[in-house]
Amino acid sequence: MILVVDFGGQYNQLIARRVRDLNVYCEVVPYQKALAKAKEINPKGIIFTGGPNSVYEENAPKIEKEIFELGIPVLGLCYGMQLMAASLGAEVKKSDQREFGKTNFTREESSLFKNIAENSTVWMSHIDKVESLPQGFEKIGYTDNCPIAAMQNKEKNLYALQFHPEVNHSEYGKEMLKNFVFEICKQEADWTMKNYAQTAIKEIQEKVQDGKVLLALSGGVDSSVVAKLISKAIGKNLTCIFVDHGLMRKNEGDEVEAAFKDSGMNFIRVDAEKRFLEKLENVTDPERKRKIIGEEFIRVFEEEAKKIKSVDYLAQGTIYPDIIESGLGDSAVIKSHHNVGGLPDYVDFKEIIEPLRMLFKDEVRQLGRELGLADYLVDRQPFPGPGLAIRVMGEITKEKLDILRDADYIFREEIAKAGIDKDINQYFAVLTNNRTVGVMGDFRTYDYTLGLRAVKTTDFMTADWARIPYEVLDKASTRIVNEVDHINRIVYDITSKPPATIEWE
Numbered sequence: 225m226i227l228v229v230d231f232g233g234q235y236n237q238l239i240a241r242r243v244r245d246l247n248v249y250c251e252v253v254p255y256q257k258a259l260a261k262a263k264e265i266n267p268k269g270i271i272f273t274g275g276p277n278s279v280y281e282e283n284a285p286k287i288e289k290e291i292f293e294l295g296i297p298v299l300g301l302c303y304g305m306q307l308m309a310a311s312l313g314a315e316v317k318k319s320d321q322r323e324f325g326k327t328n329f330t331r332e333e334s335s336l337f338k339n340i341a342e343n344s345t346v347w348m349s350h351i352d353k354v355e356s357l358p359q360g361f362e363k364i365g366y367t368d369n370c371p372i373a374a375m376q377n378k379e380k381n382l383y384a385l386q387f388h389p390e391v392n393h394s395e396y397g398k399e400m401l402k403n404f405v406f407e408i409c410k411q412e413a414d415w416t417m418k419n420y421a422q423t424a425i426k427e428i429q430e431k432v433q434d435g436k437v438l439l440a441l442s443g444g445v446d447s448s449v450v451a452k453l454i455s456k457a458i459g460k461n462l463t464c465i466f467v468d469h470g471l472m473r474k475n476e477g478d479e480v481e482a483a484f485k486d487s488g489m490n491f492i493r494v495d496a497e498k499r500f501l502e503k504l505e506n507v508t509d510p511e512r513k514r515k516i517i518g519e520e521f522i523r524v525f526e527e528e529a530k531k532i533k534s535v536d537y538l539a540q541g542t543i544y545p546d547i548i549e550s551g552l553g554d555s556a557v558i559k560s561h562h563n564v565g566g567l568p569d570y571v572d573f574k575e576i577i578e579p580l581r582m583l584f585k586d587e588v589r590q591l592g593r594e595l596g597l598a599d600y601l602v603d604r605q606p607f608p609g610p611g612l613a614i615r616v617m618g619e620i621t622k623e624k625l626d627i628l629r630d631a632d633y634i635f636r637e638e639i640a641k642a643g644i645d646k647d648i649n650q651y652f653a654v655l656t657n658n659r660t661v662g663v664m665g666d667f668r669t670y671d672y673t674l675g676l677r678a679v680k681t682t683d684f685m686t687a688d689w690a691r692i693p694y695e696v697l698d699k700a701s702t703r704i705v706n707e708v709d710h711i712n713r714i715v716y717d718i719t720s721k722p723p724a725t726i727e728w729e
């Protein structure tokens with residue numbers, strides 16, 4: 225495997241994902257733990273990420289020199305290059321000219337550059353630069369403003385790039401990482417979701433044996449893949465509780481049921497729509513809606529779980545981005561993500577199992593496909609836990625939910641028909657609390673305004689509104705006002721996040 229050492233750069237997870245895309249397993253460790261981890265697992269190679277610091281700052285992240293003496297190839301990227309240089313006695317200085325963005329790079333001779341053109345575009349983002357070479361190193365590439373943009377010590381298998389090969393803007397970036405992993409580290413491409421599924425199923429069987437596992441299945445990608453994986457391993461000893469809160473999209477509850485009902489596990493669908501709607505009656509504040517739904521969810525789950533005698537394990541759909549510690553997180557707090565907040569306090573069980581905890585989202589989807597999960601579950605866009613409750617502005621009623629479900633369905637259908645569903649990361653309709661005057665036939669109407677929202681994003685922390693072709697918006701709008709009663713006006717949301725959020729509530 226390859227060890228990715230995190231110095232707090234913004235592309236750290238991207239580096240790990242690029243390595244995984246080469247069918248090579250890798251893990252991200254904070255720099256403070258890198259040496260110990262490298263000694264423990266003896267990886268085939270180590271990659272140092274970038275980071276926001278300057279190596280000469282007093283509190284800048286450092287690395288023990290010993291890491292370069294383990295005989296394991298190391299590739300330093302950006303801050304990782306500067307740190308490698310400084311640790312090995314070379315000079316790193318603030319540059320007169322900051323390099324940021326696409327830059328022309330000229331390569332020289334190195335195994336790192338096998339099959340790569342002499343001149344290419346790379347993505348630069350640095351103020352500091354390596355001024356002189358550490359002993360035993362040679363320069364292997366340069367740009368106009370950076371005479372040492374790449375260096376190597378062939379004998380010790382140490383390599384470094386000032387730019388970011390992990391970013392798409394670096395024309396041959398993926399090839400460079402590939403060369404490092406296969407040509408230099410001699411790693412084999414053996415990380416596939418097929419292997420993963422086989423190993424995970426065996427591990428679950430060995431661990432759980434005749435024990436009972438309980439899972440809260442939401443129908444989202446992660447919990448669906450966990451359900452499928454564990455059911456393949458232990459069949460009826462897995463119980464999945466699907467709390468149908470009545471706030472799902474059109475047909476969604478039935479789709480989830482259809483996907484899991486006959487899969488050999490105990491599948492329990494709890495129809496709790498009435499309970500949830502009663503609790504939400506007259507509630508208009510978005511945060512109160514969230515709180516009520518979260519609490520009611522736990523209550524329903526707990527009631528159902530109590531009916532099952534002696535649960536040994538609680539399964540969760542935690543994935544790798546949820547558990548990666550950041551190199552800059554000196555407190556070393558691991559973000560612990562619970563799909564259903566607070567559950568462990570309410571159900572009596574021995575241990576938690578999280579069979580996806582080492583996988584990135586794309587890998588979870590691949591694994592789902594490998595396990596035979598239907599495309600509509602595997603490709604499902606993120607859907608908030610509180611569901612449509614936060615897409616009906618103000619007070620929630622069954623009637624409003626049904627109006628929204630029908631309109632949202634049409635919008636999604638038109639996006640899919642136009643073939644742009646894979647380019648947009650989240651898209652949905654919201655029912656505003658606003659009514660306006662319209663005219664239909666010869667009649668005056670006074671009905672709801674519907675908002676359409678579609679965003680492009682990679683991390684959901686920031687997002688850009690999607691430039692959907694007018695024709696698609698036109699088709700969706702025409703169909704919705706014609707086919708769904710009580711909507712007579714449609715608006716398209718053209719705000720990005722920030723300042724807006726993706727959801728309206």
Ligand code: XMP
Pocket residue numbers: 514606607608609610650684685721724725726727728
């Ligand atoms: P915002 O609206 O904060 O949404 O820009 C970012 C992402 O998070 C989802 N979201 C939620 N997911 N519970 C969830 O499980 C929530 O209360 C919640 N609120 C927003 C949203 O759909 C988007 O993907």
